[in-house]
Amino acid sequence: MKQIPLNTGDRFGKLTVVTLDHTDLYIHPTAQTKQTIEYYLCICDCGRTRIVCKDHLKKGKTRSCGCLVHAKRPNLKRHA
Numbered sequence: 502m503k504q505i506p507l508n509t510g511d512r513f514g515k516l517t518v519v520t521l522d523h524t525d526l527y528i529h530p531t532a533q534t535k536q537t538i539e540y541y542l543c544i545c546d547c548g549r550t551r552i553v554c555k556d557h558l559k560k561g562k563t564r565s566c567g568c569l570v571h572a573k574r575p576n577l578k579r580h581a
Contacts, residue, residue: 507541507555514564516543522552 511518522542528535539555545566557563 506539507558513543513558513561515546515569516551516553516558516563516565517546518543518558519550 506521507518509518509520519542522540524540525538526535527538540552541555541558542550543553543558544550545568547566547568549566549568551563551566553563
C-alpha cells in the first residue's frame with residue numbers, strides 16, 4: 502500500500518509541515534517486514550523547527566516542539 506505524503510501547510514496541533522526531510526527504511530527484527538518511515542520538517546507556532554515522524558503527527562503523539570509541555574508546567578526546568 503502506497504503512503505500518502507503530507508502537504509506543505511498541513512497543521513497538527515501547533516506544528517505546520519514545511520517539507521519532507523528524509524525517509525528511513527525500518528526492518529522488523531523478527532517478522533522481517535520492511536516499512537518506510539517519513540520524517541517531516543515542521544515549524545511550531547512559537548518559531549522553533551522540529552523534524553517529526555509522519556506517524557507521530559497523524560496519531561497526535563507530537564503536537565508541538567515541546568512548548569506545550571512548558572506552558573502546562575511552568576516550573577519545569579529547560580535545558581539551554
